[in-house]
Amino acid sequence: MKLLKNIDKKTFIAIGVLLVVLSIVPHLAKLSTITLMSRIFILAVYAMSYDILRGYTGFINLGHALFFGSGAYIGGILFTKIDNTMGVFVLAVIITVIYCSLAAYIMGKIVLRGGGVIAAAMITLALGEIARNTAERWRSVTMGADGLPFKIPDIFRDRLGFYYYALIFLIIMTIILRQFILSPTGRVLMAIRENEQRATFLGYNTSKYKLIGLQVAGITSGLSGVMFGILNRFANTDLLSVQQTLNALLITLVGGTGTLYGAIVGSAFVNTVQNYLLDLRSVHPIFERWLLFFGAMYVVVVLFMPEGFVGLWNKYLKDRRTKKNSRVFEKGL
Amino acid sequence: MDIFVTLLINGLAEGALIFLMASGLSIILGLMGVVNFTHGTLFLWGGYIFVWIFTFTNSFILGVLGAIIIVFALGAFFEKFFVSRVYGNVPAQILITLGLQVIFTDLVRLFWGATPITVARPSYLAGTWTIGGVTIVQYRIFLIVVGLLIALGIHKLLSKTKIGMVIRAGVQRPDMVQALGINIKLYFTLVFAAGAALAGLGGALYAPLVGSISSTAGLHNQVLAFIVVVIGGMGSFIGSAAGSLFLGLMGAAVAWYAPSLAVVANVTLMALVLAFKPDGLFGLAVKK
Numbered sequence: 001m002k003l004l005k006n007i008d009k010k011t012f013i014a015i016g017v018l019l020v021v022l023s024i025v026p027h028l029a030k031l032s033t034i035t036l037m038s039r040i041f042i043l044a045v046y047a048m049s050y051d052i053l054r055g056y057t058g059f060i061n062l063g064h065a066l067f068f069g070s071g072a073y074i075g076g077i078l079f080t081k082i083d084n085t086m087g088v089f090v091l092a093v094i095i096t097v098i099y100c101s102l103a104a105y106i107m108g109k110i111v112l113r114g115g116g117v118i119a120a121a122m123i124t125l126a127l128g129e130i131a132r133n134t135a136e137r138w139r140s141v142t143m144g145a146d147g148l149p150f151k152i153p154d155i156f157r158d159r160l161g162f163y164y165y166a167l168i169f170l171i172i173m174t175i176i177l178r179q180f181i182l183s184p185t186g187r188v189l190m191a192i193r194e195n196e197q198r199a200t201f202l203g204y205n206t207s208k209y210k211l212i213g214l215q216v217a218g219i220t221s222g223l224s225g226v227m228f229g230i231l232n233r234f235a236n237t238d239l240l241s242v243q244q245t246l247n248a249l250l251i252t253l254v255g256g257t258g259t260l261y262g263a264i265v266g267s268a269f270v271n272t273v274q275n276y277l278l279d280l281r282s283v284h285p286i287f288e289r290w291l292l293f294f295g296a297m298y299v300v301v302v303l304f305m306p307e308g309f310v311g312l313w314n315k316y317l318k319d320r321r322t323k324k325n326s327r328v329f330e331k332g333l
Numbered sequence: 334m335d336i337f338v339t340l341l342i343n344g345l346a347e348g349a350l351i352f353l354m355a356s357g358l359s360i361i362l363g364l365m366g367v368v369n370f371t372h373g374t375l376f377l378w379g380g381y382i383f384v385w386i387f388t389f390t391n392s393f394i395l396g397v398l399g400a401i402i403i404v405f406a407l408g409a410f411f412e413k414f415f416v417s418r419v420y421g422n423v424p425a426q427i428l429i430t431l432g433l434q435v436i437f438t439d440l441v442r443l444f445w446g447a448t449p450i451t452v453a454r455p456s457y458l459a460g461t462w463t464i465g466g467v468t469i470v471q472y473r474i475f476l477i478v479v480g481l482l483i484a485l486g487i488h489k490l491l492s493k494t495k496i497g498m499v500i501r502a503g504v505q506r507p508d509m510v511q512a513l514g515i516n517i518k519l520y521f522t523l524v525f526a527a528g529a530a531l532a533g534l535g536g537a538l539y540a541p542l543v544g545s546i547s548s549t550a551g552l553h554n555q556v557l558a559f560i561v562v563v564i565g566g567m568g569s570f571i572g573s574a575a576g577s578l579f580l581g582l583m584g585a586a587v588a589w590y591a592p593s594l595a596v597v598a599n600v601t602l603m604a605l606v607l608a609f610k611p612d613g614l615f616g617l618a619v620k621k
Contacts, residue, residue: 060427110604117423118368119567122559123603129556130600137593242552246431253428291439298432302425303418 019171026163034163035231040271041166042227045173047251047263049220052177054249055258056186057213058193060121061111062245063128066103067218069135069240071096071225076150076235077141084151096222104218108211125242132240147236156230169227170264173220177260180216189213193258221248243291250294253301256308265309270297335467340585346473348581349480350542353535354558355565355573356487357528363504363568364524366423370430371411373555374437375529379404379536380546381445384452393455393541400537401530407437408529412522442548449547452540476538483531484574491570500524504568560599564606566613575615 026034046068053059075092082088107127111120135142142148156162180186188209191199199206229235238244247270255266273293280287301308307315354376361369379400387396411433419425453459454472462469491497503510503517511517539554540546561580565572580599587598606614 054424058424060424062431110607117427118362118366119563121427122368122563123607126556126560126563126600126603129552130597134597243435246435249428249431289439289443291435292443295432295434295436295439298435299415299429302428302432303415306425 022167023164026160031159034159036271036275038159038163038166038231039228040267041170042224042231043247043251043271044264044267045170046221046224046228047248047255047267048173048177048260049217049224050245050248051252051257051260051263052180052189052213052217052220054252055260055262056181056189056193057210058117059210059214060117060249061107061124061214061217062121062242063107063124063126063131064217064221064248065240065242065244066107066128066131067100067221068225068228068244068248069131069235069237070099070103071222071227072229072232072235072239073135073142073148073225074099074222075226075229076148079150079152080148084153086153086155089153089156092226093223096226097219100218100222101215104215105211107218108207108214112207112210112214128240128242128245132237135237135240142235142237145237147234149234150229152230152233162231166227166231169223173223174260174264177216177220181260185209185212246294246298250298250301252308253306254297254308256310256312256314259308259310259314262308262310269309273297335465336589338467339469340589341582342469342473342477343588344582344585345480345578346476346542346581347584348578349476350535350539351554351557351561351581352480352484352574352577353531353538354554355561355577356484356570357531358558359562359565359568359570359573360487360500361525361528362562363570364500364507365416365420365521367416367420367426367525368430369416369525369528370427370555371434371437372528372532372558373551373553374434374441375404375408375532376536376539376554377438377441377546377548377551378407379533380540380550381441381450381536382533383537384450384540384546385445387452393458397534397537400533404533404536405526405530407533408526409522411529412525416525417518417521438548438551441551445548447548449545451545453544454541458541472542476542479538483534487570496520557599560603562613563603564613566615569613569615572613572615576613 022037026037029037049067050061050064053061053064074096075089078088078092078095082091107124110127111123136144138144156165181190188199188204189212191202191204192206192209196206225239228239251266251270252263253266254269255262255264274290277287277290277293286292305312354372358369358372361367382403383396383400385396386399387393390396411430415429415433416426419429458472458475460471462471489497491501499510499515499517499520503520507517535554536546536551539550543550557580561573561576564579565574565576580602583598583602584595587595591598
């Protein structure tokens with residue numbers, strides 16, 4: 001299979017073992033753990049979509065939650081206004097894909113005109129805030145700041161069943177995004193990250209490729225939003241807020257930017273820590289203020305661990321390899 | 334006619350407030366190439382410290398001064414301990430200021446609570462004048478005067494004094510300024526803190542205008558300031574002044590004639606400016 005061609009045997013076995021463990025665990029775990037893990041899977045996809053942008057094109061999008069929240073709202077609104085069946089779910093997925101690629105196109109057209117990372121960050125922040133404000137004011141459809149609770153298709157109702165759907169969702173999206181990164185288009189994106197000027201000189205229309213990257217990221221993010229909405233059976237304007245974008249940013253930072261798998265590691269780490277700290281709130285009320293820890297983690301990671309976990313691990317592997325090689329070399333002498 | 338005058342005054346007052354935030358942001362961006370995402374939080378701290386001191390001492394002037402001093406110190410702290418470590422690394426600057434913004438916005442909620450706190454205007458600014466059938470709110474006139482004074486002051490400082498000369502030179506070639514034996518790092522800290530103090534002043538003056546302050550006000554005003562900086566041109570002082578005025582006037586007009594479009598108008602304007610002049614109306618040729 002082409003898909004497996006560039007995975008070596010060791011990694012293949014490791015992934016196999018991991019999958020077996022992940023499919024057995026929910027049968028032994030508490031309901032809250034199952035929900036937490038489903039959450040980890042879905043947010044991992046969301047963070048991966050962010051990594052496509054930040055890690056592979058170096059573009060900091062502070063309005064990324066726009067896609068995520070829209071996905072959740074599209075699902076919620078359709079389930080409320082039409083019916084909560086599988087057919088509507090498929091419809092919601094299709095509409096989300098169309099909506100997100102359109103939104104990404106418009107966003108890209110505004111943001112990718114000249115300007116560097118700074119301008120892009122400022123403009124996307126403004127765009128994201130506008131989307132959140134609009135959702136807050138458009139009470140007849142989104143129920144404003146109260147949030148929109150909705151019914152979900154019966155097939156998703158079982159928490160254990162949904163765990164598997166979330167896992168499958170994560171696996172499928174990981175494969176798709178990995179193929180995207182390895183495709184010629186993905187390679188051009190990486191070239192742009194490394195040296196945009198050089199990529200331009202090679203004849204690539206860099207803003208066109210960035211736009212493609214933005215659209216792929218937007219659609220992925222929107223789909224994870226649909227899943228997240230179904231997990232919570234609720235959508236509110238927080239899903240569109242800057243905080244939600246920062247969630248993805250922190251997850252990719254902790255896991256390691258530009259690694260794709262870093263998003264999965266980061267999502268597991270951040271969500272577990274959040275859950276653990278919230279459990280501690282009976283000890284001291286300070287633990288209820290998750291955002292304080294969130295911000296502190298942010299600053300610490302940026303200052304002291306900019307490569308993230310996966311980056312550190314890759315570095316360790318590389319160091320070991322160099323050491324081994326140099327030892328062999330010395331013996332040879 | 335009277336509607337026109339009212340809208341003009343409202344717009345100018347709003348513009349003056351936005352200007353206080355945007356000018357600091359713009360100078361910091363121009364000199365250091367740092368987008369300060371903590372600006373909204375500094376604005377918020379200014380507002381809350383003002384309300385806190387004002388309710389304690391009942392003195393408007395003490396409240397404003399206190400807000401300026403404390404936010405100045407906060408800005409210097411941010412620069413010295415966090416931002417200065419990541420100069421030259423744009424993504425890290427954005428990320429670290431975002432992290433600080435999250436922490437300090439949540440600290441506001443921790444100290445003062447998440448519910449809005451109401452605050453009255455001081456008695457000597459609370460009244461209105463009626464001239465030829467037009468009601469003029471004194472506090473808005475006060476804001477316009479403060480905004481004008483600050484704008485003139487910064488302009489004089491930048492164009493006429495030695496400090497201003499160093500800052501203007503630093504915007505163009507910071508390494509060269511350093512090579513001439515001027516401690517540019519000290520200037521970086523000072524400018525960052527001064528920009529923060531302007532945001533703090535903005536927050537302090539904003540609270541009595543709206544009549545209350547809540548923790549969401551920071552981000553909202555930060556977005557406005559960002560839009561101004563983008564429209565006016567990155568790092569251009571005149572651009573941020575013109576952009577603030579324009580945004581304030583447009584905001585007042587849209588709020589009166591088409592309130593439902595208020596949210597979309599700003600961004601549409603930004604998109605239009607970017608479509609025709611990607612560097613902003615008064616964009617500098619210097620790109621960092």
